[in-house]
Amino acid sequence: MSLSHKSENKTVTHTSTHYVDCDNCSMQSVCKPINSGEQSFDLTSNYLTRRVPVNPVTSSSTLKDNETDAKLFAQAMPLTAIYAVCSGTFKLCHQNEDGSEKVVGFRFPGELIGEDALFLEKYNYSAIALGDNSVCEVFVKQLSACGSLAPEMQLNLIQLLTKQSYQQQRNTQALFGKKSAECLLAAFLLNICSRNAKHSGCETEIELTISRQDIANYLGIRRETLSRLLSRFQQKALINIDGKKLTILSLKDISALSNS
Amino acid sequence: MSLSHKSENKTVTHTSTHYVDCDNCSMQSVCKPINSGEQSFDLTSNYLTRRVPVNPVTSSSTLKDNETDAKLFAQAMPLTAIYAVCSGTFKLCHQNEDGSEKVVGFRFPGELIGEDALFLEKYNYSAIALGDNSVCEVFVKQLSACGSLAPEMQLNLIQLLTKQSYQQQRNTQALFGKKSAECLLAAFLLNICSRNAKHSGCETEIELTISRQDIANYLGIRRETLSRLLSRFQQKALINIDGKKLTILSLKDISALSNS
DNA sequence: CGCAATTTTGACGTAGTTCAACACGTGTGG
């Protein structure tokens, strides 16, 4: 059937709690008209493909697979597709002229990557998979071709873009211009927890696939400062870190900190 | 004629260099199909209206005019229209639950206000005119009505939204997570200069209708710090401030500072 | 002019950076 997922090859992924089905995906409004069974369009197999990027040097044995690169796309490359995260976490890196890298965002299951490249038609940053990820790929050429055929498709794309516009505004607004690093970190933790809660179900728990380095880079603070803050948060029993699992113990206090 | 501007009543505004005509407006892609003289649509007078908000307590004599409020729209109000700035500057204020206000953005001629309310259908912040401003108003109800009639209109709206998505990303990315306040301010100056350059023509000069208070609030630093930085920039001959006119003397040095 | 609001400047305390050392896990090669 046309809706079958390529990722079903992988045994665990599909049953994992971190796997997002179509009903909870940001791309839904674009895919829906195709899925809705109107006999006029049965283009699913052309438009949707599942893909599973993994880390480049994990195991040398499976190197025959051409999906081993952790990079979903590279900055400045011409836009070919936009993506929706199915499972895992992506970091978005922008490279300056001087060569320094700045983490400009993270993407979690159900969220979109690359839609802000639609205007310039080239990617504004590199998207790098953190761990074993899977995405849903929509080729823009085919998307626009379909759009010209189906007006309803255009409406859905508009809805998608307006939603993204709102989300983007909210996410950055929540973090930009915070007074202290403490407050900034609290806001960040709330932000990523709530974004993960949509699919994981839990508002206070996240798996930290992101390194401290990347978090610090994103927030514009030093690794050392982040480390100290996390320690302090733990001492105060605001959060708990167990391996890669971070739990917010006092949502109330963290919230209070975040908008101080 | 339907395209005549209400602001022509005002003597100076129309001839001012800070006035943006339709050709340089972000809303163009939405208005264009209507303007393009296709005989099927002559809805201009219904869709476009010019408006001139001014400061609330400037002159008590002209208070008969109901446009005296400096607030274009208020946070949490239901979305009725999106706006394009014709002249002047707007500040966007978000009010937190605790009552504190945070400046979340500025809008200059040719730029859009309120398009990020399309998703929730209520405004996410208040838009306040700084000085004598004029905007172009597009009512969403009529916009969507027109959209359902004209598929090309939808395409143009998509283009508008993708452009906004890109711009928004760029503007925030340029400022978020800068190490020092010096670097942050440099990036901010570059940002607003380039945004103004589109219509003023000059890349290195802007009229500062924004108060130091608002700039500091937006950047998340104190008024005092901002003042000190501006003084230091002047001492180093990087910028010059003459009344409300700010000039970047060394674009090179400011650029270097901005991405350090 | 004179008052009020805004901006600038100064002195001091604190939060975050910087530099450095150390702990821990992992992969590599002898």
Next chain:
DNA sequence: CCACACGTGTTGAACTACGTCAAAATTGCG
């Protein structure tokens, strides 16, 4: 197997930039 380099994370000490509080200077407006 151990020795070693390497990446990541944590902790300590000195330094610096920004915040805070206060007062002076400037601007704007009646």
